[in-house]
Amino acid sequence: xxxxxxxxxxxxxxxxxxxxxxxxxxCHVDFLFANDITAPMAIKEFEKMGVENVFDPDRVAFVFDxxxxxxxxxxxxxxxxxREFVSAHHLPHxxxxxxxxxxHVLLAELGFVAPGEVFVGADSHTCNHGALGAxxxxxxxxxxxxxxxLGRLWLRVPESMKFVFTGTMRRWxxxxxxxxxxxxxxxxxxxxxxxxxxxxxxxxxLTMDERFSITNMAVEAGAKNGVMEPDDVTxxxxxxxxxxxxxxxxxxxxxxxxxxxxxxxxSIEPVVSVPSSPGNVIPVREAAGVKVDQCFIGTCTNGRIxxxxxxAKVLAGRTVHPQTRLLVIPATPAIYRQALEEGLVQIFLDxxxxxxxxxxxxxxxxxxxxLAEGEVCVSTSSRNFVGRMxxxxxxxxxxxxxxxxxxxxxGKLVHPDEVxxxxxxx
Amino acid sequence: xxxxxxxxxLGHHIDTDVIIPARYLLTSDPAELARYVFEDLDPTxxxxxxxxxxxxxxxxxxxxxxxxxxxxxxxxxxxxxxxxRSFARIFYRNAFNVGLPIVECEDAHGHTSEGDALEVxxxxxxxxxxxxxEVYAGTPVPEFMQRLLASGxxxxxxxxxxxxxxx
Numbered sequence: 001x002x003x004x005x006x007x008x009x010x011x012x013x014x015x016x017x018x019x020x021x022x023x024x025x026x027c028h029v030d031f032l033f034a035n036d037i038t039a040p041m042a043i044k045e046f047e048k049m050g051v052e053n054v055f056d057p058d059r060v061a062f063v064f065d066x067x068x069x070x071x072x073x074x075x076x077x078x079x080x081x082x083r084e085f086v087s088a089h090h091l092p093h094x095x096x097x098x099x100x101x102x103x104h105v106l107l108a109e110l111g112f113v114a115p116g117e118v119f120v121g122a123d124s125h126t127c128n129h130g131a132l133g134a135x136x137x138x139x140x141x142x143x144x145x146x147x148x149x150l151g152r153l154w155l156r157v158p159e160s161m162k163f164v165f166t167g168t169m170r171r172w173x174x175x176x177x178x179x180x181x182x183x184x185x186x187x188x189x190x191x192x193x194x195x196x197x198x199x200x201x202x203x204x205x206l207t208m209d210e211r212f213s214i215t216n217m218a219v220e221a222g223a224k225n226g227v228m229e230p231d232d233v234t235x236x237x238x239x240x241x242x243x244x245x246x247x248x249x250x251x252x253x254x255x256x257x258x259x260x261x262x263x264x265x266x267s268i269e270p271v272v273s274v275p276s277s278p279g280n281v282i283p284v285r286e287a288a289g290v291k292v293d294q295c296f297i298g299t300c301t302n303g304r305i306x307x308x309x310x311x312a313k314v315l316a317g318r319t320v321h322p323q324t325r326l327l328v329i330p331a332t333p334a335i336y337r338q339a340l341e342e343g344l345v346q347i348f349l350d351x352x353x354x355x356x357x358x359x360x361x362x363x364x365x366x367x368x369x370x371l372a373e374g375e376v377c378v379s380t381s382s383r384n385f386v387g388r389m390x391x392x393x394x395x396x397x398x399x400x401x402x403x404x405x406x407x408x409x410x411g412k413l414v415h416p417d418e419v420x421x422x423x424x425x426x
Numbered sequence: 427x428x429x430x431x432x433x434x435x436l437g438h439h440i441d442t443d444v445i446i447p448a449r450y451l452l453t454s455d456p457a458e459l460a461r462y463v464f465e466d467l468d469p470t471x472x473x474x475x476x477x478x479x480x481x482x483x484x485x486x487x488x489x490x491x492x493x494x495x496x497x498x499x500x501x502x503x504x505x506x507x508x509x510x511r512s513f514a515r516i517f518y519r520n521a522f523n524v525g526l527p528i529v530e531c532e533d534a535h536g537h538t539s540e541g542d543a544l545e546v547x548x549x550x551x552x553x554x555x556x557x558x559x560e561v562y563a564g565t566p567v568p569e570f571m572q573r574l575l576a577s578g579x580x581x582x583x584x585x586x587x588x589x590x591x592x593x
Contacts, residue, residue, distance in 0.1 A: 024568075037451050037452075038492065038493070038494070040454065041454040045581060048581045049584045049585055049588070050585055051584070051588065066451075067452070072452075074453070075452055078452055123492055124516055126492075138492040138516055139492060139516065140492050140493070140494035140520035140523060142494060142523035142524065142579075142581070143519055143520075143523060143580070145584075149584050149588065150584060150587060188489055189439070189512065192515065193515050219490075219516075222486060222514060224515055277439065364448035365443075365447065366449060383443065383490060385441040385490060386444050386467070387447050387465075387466035388443045392444075392466040
């Protein structure tokens with residue numbers, strides 16, 4: 001009996017010829033990281049473990065992205081703890097304000113994760129990196145501390161579910177819509193403890209930016225990891241970036257899946273998750289008309305260059321509705337620079353959007369765009385739980401970047417066609 | 427080991443944002459976190475929970491973020507044990523790692539009322555509703571997790587592993 005991509009990576013990293021779902025394994029970790037919120041707690045646990053050094057300084061990164069630039073004294077104190085640890089342990093991969101970006105986007109961009117690897121992060125959206133054909137999963141701070149000490153982590157081998165996308169996508173439909181559609185179907189615990197493997201001809205037509213937004217949200221269905229087999233698009237993206245030699249791993253033809261679901265993407269429209277669960281998914285047209293106070297384009301899910309290009313297609317020559325505000329946050333400095341060079345930043349400024357340095361701030365209701373009681377936000381992020389972006393009486397709709405941009409122009413939730421018309425934008 | 431306490435009933439799919447909102451993640455002190463725990467779910471809950479009480483939830487408790495602050499805040503409130511139909515995976519690991527006992531039990535939620543006296547056996551996963559005189563079968567804590575708990579949680583486990591490596 002063959003193994004899935006996830007099982008093969010975990011077998012290779014636990015010194016076993018074969019693993020099966022349910023097996024508990026002691027797994028070698030290729031790379032790990034923590035952010036400004038999770039690192040201080042990991043450092044505290046690491047120090048309790050009586051360890052002098054991290055297992056390999058070249059395989060550990062710290063990325064400041066949540067409460068940066070620091071919003072108050074408490075967040076500044078948290079960052080100081082990590083800076084001091086990095087300095088004391090001479091850790092080379094530290095990304096501080098100005099050079100930092102949203103960790104999942106930044107670390108992939110900088111080549112810290114490659115196909116076939118095991119990547120662990122103290123942040124739930126670490127599953128993002130599965131788009132490269134790696135096993136990537138989020139853990140808490142204590143687990144991260146243990147992995148930092150041992151270079152290993154105990155894991156339960158997940159059962160795999162397969163999602164096959166076929167057909168041709170309609171205009172304004174993105175990878176974000178595909179993953180929201182899946183979560184809407186299987187529910188927020190539909191893949192609990194499991195691996196979500198995405199495949200199919202429609203997937204092969206997607207760029208890496210769109211693929212990342214799919215695996216990024218695997219955790220929103222409860223999954224341990226989301227993963228895709230590498231293809232030519234993956235290799236063209238990762239080969240010039242990867243810092244280590246890597247081995248491409250693919251699922252065996254006779255691998256076993258707990259479930260296989262096929263989607264004809266040509267029947268999928270742009271969708272939104274309505275408050276207050278990522279699993280409440282309906283077509284944008286069915287939610288159209290809701291008055292919106294704030295739109296937010298950014299995050300590890302949709303703060304990449306293609307998201308900004310989609311937003312700019314809608315915003316070019318238009319302005320944000322007077323009763324609505326638009327925030328645009330490129331996920332990394334490189335994406336910000338590219339948006340500048342392509343003239344996208346000019347389009348956002350002309351439209352009346354606020355543009356910020358990279359931060360997770362608004363997505364977690366932390367800073368840089370917190371919602372008041374009764375306010376409604378359309379956001380390209382991944383979670384719309386009660387109080388997620390601010391007051392517990394505020395509401396969040398999750399969408400792709402074009403829908404958020406069109407909504408900002410209309411002042412109410414709309415399909416991008418309603419703003420742009422039927423003309424195919426340049 | 428049996429844990430005894432009064433039940434408080436929660437719903438399904440309780441996420442980490444309502445357990446402890448991100449705006450309070452600037453400390454890892456359990457007592458400080460407990461001041462804000464469940465604020466966006468039910469601000470009165472933390473006043474009603476007495477030290478030793480047991481929380482009983484439905485499906486997928488702890489979905490969302492990897493924040494270890496979530497089980498830590500519940501522990502800081504003095505909760506002795508959590509029983510749920512199921513736990514989200516990162517919360518499940520984090521709870522063990524911070525020493526918050528948790529048990530997966532299908533029937534406790536739905537049969538237990540607010541204030542019922544419960545007795546939870548961690549080894550067998552069995553939940554006894556003393557008030558109603560009912561017994562609900564649960565999932566035993568996996569052997570590996572029991573070893574983890576026996577070696578003093580994750581910190582103790584890593585210490586033992588490192589000692590083994592040195593010899």
